[in-house]
Amino acid sequence: MTFVQVNNATEIETWERPLEKALPSRIASGLWSFARKKPLGTLCGFVVIFFMIIGDLVPESVNKISTVAGFGKPVPYLADQLEKHTGFLYPYARQNLRERLQGSSSRHILGTDDVGRDVLSRLLYGARTVVVVSFAAVFISELVSATMGISAAYYGGIVDKLFYRVVDVFQALPGLVLLITILGIFGSGLWQLVFAIGIIGGPPASRTIRGQAISVMSSPFIEAAKVVGASDIRVMLRYVLPNVFPLVILSATLRLGIVVLIEANLSFLGYGLPPPFPSWGQMLGLEGRQFMRTQPGLAIYPGLAIGLLVFSFNIFGDALRDVLDPRMRGQG
Amino acid sequence: MQKYIAQRILLLLPTLLLVTIITFVGLRTVLPADVIDLIVGEYGRNDPALRKALEEELGLSANIPEQYANWVGLAWFWGGPTGVLEGNLGRSLHSGRAVLDEIKRRAPVSFELGLWAQVTAVAVSVPLGVWSAVKQDQWPDYGLRSLAILVNALPGFWVAVLVLTFGSLWFDWAPPIQFSYLFEDPVAHVKIMLTPALLIALTPGGGLVRLVRTQMLDVLRQDYIRTAYAKGLGQNRVLYGHALRNALIPVVTVIGVGLPNIIAGTVVFEQIFLIPGMGRYLIDAVNALDYPVIQGLNLVFAALLMVSVLLVDISYSLIDPRIRPD
Numbered sequence: 001m002t003f004v005q006v007n008n009a010t011e012i013e014t015w016e017r018p019l020e021k022a023l024p025s026r027i028a029s030g031l032w033s034f035a036r037k038k039p040l041g042t043l044c045g046f047v048v049i050f051f052m053i054i055g056d057l058v059p060e061s062v063n064k065i066s067t068v069a070g071f072g073k074p075v076p077y078l079a080d081q082l083e084k085h086t087g088f089l090y091p092y093a094r095q096n097l098r099e100r101l102q103g104s105s106s107r108h109i110l111g112t113d114d115v116g117r118d119v120l121s122r123l124l125y126g127a128r129t130v131v132v133v134s135f136a137a138v139f140i141s142e143l144v145s146a147t148m149g150i151s152a153a154y155y156g157g158i159v160d161k162l163f164y165r166v167v168d169v170f171q172a173l174p175g176l177v178l179l180i181t182i183l184g185i186f187g188s189g190l191w192q193l194v195f196a197i198g199i200i201g202g203p204p205a206s207r208t209i210r211g212q213a214i215s216v217m218s219s220p221f222i223e224a225a226k227v228v229g230a231s232d233i234r235v236m237l238r239y240v241l242p243n244v245f246p247l248v249i250l251s252a253t254l255r256l257g258i259v260v261l262i263e264a265n266l267s268f269l270g271y272g273l274p275p276p277f278p279s280w281g282q283m284l285g286l287e288g289r290q291f292m293r294t295q296p297g298l299a300i301y302p303g304l305a306i307g308l309l310v311f312s313f314n315i316f317g318d319a320l321r322d323v324l325d326p327r328m329r330g331q332g
Numbered sequence: 333m334q335k336y337i338a339q340r341i342l343l344l345l346p347t348l349l350l351v352t353i354i355t356f357v358g359l360r361t362v363l364p365a366d367v368i369d370l371i372v373g374e375y376g377r378n379d380p381a382l383r384k385a386l387e388e389e390l391g392l393s394a395n396i397p398e399q400y401a402n403w404v405g406l407a408w409f410w411g412g413p414t415g416v417l418e419g420n421l422g423r424s425l426h427s428g429r430a431v432l433d434e435i436k437r438r439a440p441v442s443f444e445l446g447l448w449a450q451v452t453a454v455a456v457s458v459p460l461g462v463w464s465a466v467k468q469d470q471w472p473d474y475g476l477r478s479l480a481i482l483v484n485a486l487p488g489f490w491v492a493v494l495v496l497t498f499g500s501l502w503f504d505w506a507p508p509i510q511f512s513y514l515f516e517d518p519v520a521h522v523k524i525m526l527t528p529a530l531l532i533a534l535t536p537g538g539g540l541v542r543l544v545r546t547q548m549l550d551v552l553r554q555d556y557i558r559t560a561y562a563k564g565l566g567q568n569r570v571l572y573g574h575a576l577r578n579a580l581i582p583v584v585t586v587i588g589v590g591l592p593n594i595i596a597g598t599v600v601f602e603q604i605f606l607i608p609g610m611g612r613y614l615i616d617a618v619n620a621l622d623y624p625v626i627q628g629l630n631l632v633f634a635a636l637l638m639v640s641v642l643l644v645d646i647s648y649s650l651i652d653p654r655i656r657p658d
Contacts, residue, residue, distance in 0.1 A: 168343075169350045172638045173630075176596035177614060181626055184618030185359065257485070264487045265600055269615065284493050286604070292497040299497040303490035311485035 034323055041319020044312035051309055053078065054124060055131030079124050090118045092125040093276040103295065110301050113283075114291040119298065122278040123305055129272070129279040130309065133190070134259040137198040141259075142252045144202025149209030150236050150244065153217055163206070170203040176265060183271040190273060197262055205251050209244050216243045246324045253320050257313035264306050280306050340642050348635060352416070355630045356400050359623050367425060367621045368392070390425065403627070416631065422624035424617075431628040434613065439632070442602065442609030444514070446594045448529035453537040454587065461544025462571060468549060476541060483538035488597060492531050492604050507605050528605045532597035536590045543586055547579035554578075580651055588644030591637055 035042040052058075059075040066072040083089040088109055096116035104111050110119040152163040182196045216222065217240065225235050266272050267281035275282070283302040292299040368386050375382060386392075394402065401407040403422065405415020414420040421431035464476040499505040507527060512520040551557065552575055560570045599611030606612075610629060617625035 165346065165350065168347050169354070172347055172351060172634045172641075174592045174595045174633045174637055176592070176599055177611075177630060177633050180599070180614060180618055181355075181630060182358075184615075185621065185626075261487050265489060265596065268487075268489050269600065269603060281487070281489075284490055289493070289496065292493070293501055296497055296501065299493050303487065303493065306490065307482075307486045310487075311482070314481065314485055 034319070037323065038319035041316050041322075044315040044319070047308065047312040048316055051127055051131055051312075052135075055127035057128075057131050057135060060128060060132050061136070077128075079128065082124070083121065088118075088120065089124065090121045092122050092278050093117065104297065111295055111297045113295075113298055114288060119283075119301055122283060123280070123301060126278040126280045126283065126302070127305070129190075129267075129277065130260055130263060130306075133193050133197070133263050134256050136194040137201065137259050137263075138252050138255050140195065140198025141201035141205060141255060142248050144199060145204075145206035145209055145251070146241070146244070146248050148203060149206035150213045150240050152206070152210045153213030154232065154236055154240065160210075163203075163210075167203045167206060170200065173200070175200055175262070179262070179266060180269065180271055183266065188266075188271050188274060193263065193266070193272065197259055201255060201259070205255065208251060209247055212244045212247050213240055216240050250317070250321055250324055253313065253317035257310045257317065260306065260310050260313065337646060340645065344638055344642065347638060348631075351634045352404060352631060353400070355627050356403060357396065359627060360396055360399060367623060370621055371425070421628035421631075424625050425622050426620055431625050434625070435610065435628065435632055438608060438610050438613050441513075441607060442598050442611060445525060445529055445532070445598050445602070445607065445609060448525060449532035449597060450536070450587070450594055452529060452533040453540060456533070457537040457540035458544050458576070458583070461541045462548055462576060464541065464545040465548035465552060466571070473545075477545070480538040480541040483534050484542075486534075488531055488535050489600050489604060491534060492528070492601065495527065495531070496604075509606060511606065511608055524605065524607065528601040528607065532594065532601055535597065536587075536593055539586065539590070540583065543583055544579065547582055548575060551575045551579045577651065581648065584644055584647060584651060588641050591640050595633060595637065 056077045056079055059077050062075045066074070079089075083091065088107070094117065096112070099108065099112050099116045102108055102112045102116075108118050108120070110123070112118055113122070148163050148166075152160045178200060179196055183192055186192055222235060222239055225239050230238070263272065263279070264281035267279040268285055270282070270285065272279045272282050280302040284299065288298060368383060368390075371386060372379070372383055392399070398407075401415075402412055403415050405417035405420065406412075408414050408418055415422075419432065421435070423430055424434065460476055464473045467473045496506070508520060508524050510520075511524060514521045557570060557575055560574050565573075598609060599614065601607070602609045602611040603615060610632070613625065614629045616622075617629065
């Protein structure tokens with residue numbers, strides 16, 4: 001008995017050595033093997049990164065945080081820089097009634113809309129709405145669902161039962177109906193969109209995380225941590241969270257595409273960001289329908305942009321799931 | 333089984349209670365002032381007496397718990413007005429019509445639209461999924477899978493916009509503007525409902541094709557399928573009699589989980605195709621801050637969804653006798 005244990009211990013030690021490589025090289029080799037296994041997923045990952053860049057995700061979030069915290073100079077937006085230094089982009093709200101409803105030309109690559117605004121420029125700025133709303137909303141969803149899932153699994157009993165009821169309620173609420181209600185009444189805006197979509201998506205996603213967290217809770221190292229006297233918060237953050245984190249990332253990636261579609265639906269119905277700031281769904285909206293007959297590009301390009309982004313999110317998410325969680329391979 | 337169903341129905345009650353509390357408190361804490369402003373604005377003068385009278389008339393003068401008790405109909409037990417429990421969802425602030433009557437008039441339309449969409453999605457995508465699985469890694473499989481993934485990524489309303497734009501450009505086709513009910517003019521009714529129902533079916537259909545395919549592939553590798561072939565059953569008999577039934581359980585789950593999508597689809601498409609269902613009622617009510625209507629509709633939508641999920645759960649044991657819920 002003793003012998004076997006000693007033997008196991010040495011075996012495990014030699015086994016774990018190779019994993020002790022530096023973090024950057026581990027990440028690099030992980031990415032490389034992902035790219036080799038999932039070429040299409042990788043391509044879609046690059047498309048997502050492309051949209052993140054032209055959607056100014058980083059400048060927008062840095063600026064939003066620094067205005068809330070009240071410090072710093074604003075980070076310049078890529079879209080503004082492009083507009084300044086290239087000839088074919090214009091401010092998103094600049095109207096030019098002499099050039100309304102044009103087809104594509106060298107001045108307006110994708111043509112103009114019914115008040116003469118440049119479609120390509122509006123697509124570029126619309127990317128910011130979509131990307132910022134989807135990433136921020138999914139971040140909130142995952143924050144809520146990880147908190148709920150882990151604490152339900154950790155405390156069990158009454159907390160668990162209560163959270164389960166909450167999850168039930170949120171699953172019973174038809175998402176779009178509720179979102180229309182909330183945004184129609186509170187008025188829409190960036191923060192309202194982000195928080196409404198984010199919070200509604202959170203509780204239902206906590207189910208899988210709870211399941212995984214429960215199985216983690218039964219492992220010996222949790223007991224060991226408790227015996228040593230770690231606080232509840234510390235056990236949850238240090239020991240449970242890292243073990244369910246791949247699941248959190250996974251559900252976030254798979255949710256991004258859904259949130260883009262939700263945002264598009266809402267702005268199509270007129271509950272997205274208020275004009276003049278463009279969003280893709282609103283560009284397809286009902287008021288513009290009569291003009292789409294004269295300039296069909298108005299009906300095509302925004303939809304293509306939405307479709308491409310959602311497609312990339314979905315394929316990238318599927319690829320990530322195949323790699324991270326082989327049990328779920330090929331489902332859905 | 334009866335015990336399970338009874339249990340589930342009992343569990344619906346606290347959930348519904350929570351839904352009513354959330355919608356009511358959520359709406360009431362922000363709304364009343366705004367709504368009165370809106371109505372006073374219509375009269376064109378800011379008169380405190382009118383404001384007071386309106387508050388009294390609309391039942392907004394009481395505090396929130398009292399208002400809630402009135403709305404739910406708890407107050408009826410100690411002599412108050414009737415409420416939700418007694419089948420009274422209140423009256424619209426603007427038209428003055430009873431919300432329940434309006435819902436009764438509009439619900440069949442939305443329900444029909446959703447049902448058509450769901451039936452089309454299942455009827456088309458289940459055979460396609462089976463076909464895709466049978467032809468695994470041949471061109472029908474590749475074609476169907478790519479199509480399904482593509483359809484999943486496209487927003488339904490965009491497809492509708494394309495159909496409307498290019499339908500009118502190329503074929504001079506446009507959906508009828510005047511709505512006609514099923515019993516008044518069946519032909520015109522079908523003409524109106526067909527396009528939106530097909531378009532709503534696209535999104536869930538794409539997901540279903542992929543799911544049926546993976547489930548069928550799983551089942552087709554089982555021993556009892558080989559046995560069925562070995563004892564001389566024909567291809568169709570094996571596929572539809574033995575394999576599909578076993579592959580359907582997760583599919584039923586997905587149909588249940590996909591119901592909110594169908595509801596969302598009806599809301600969006602009623603708006604596009606001018607169909608007077610519950611979705612349009614909701615959007616009109618939200619734009620007019622007509623809160624009795626908003627509360628009533630949210631409650632009805634939630635109840636509808638919960639009952640459908642329950643039905644889906646119960647249908648498991650009909651499809652698979654091995655599942656005994658207890």
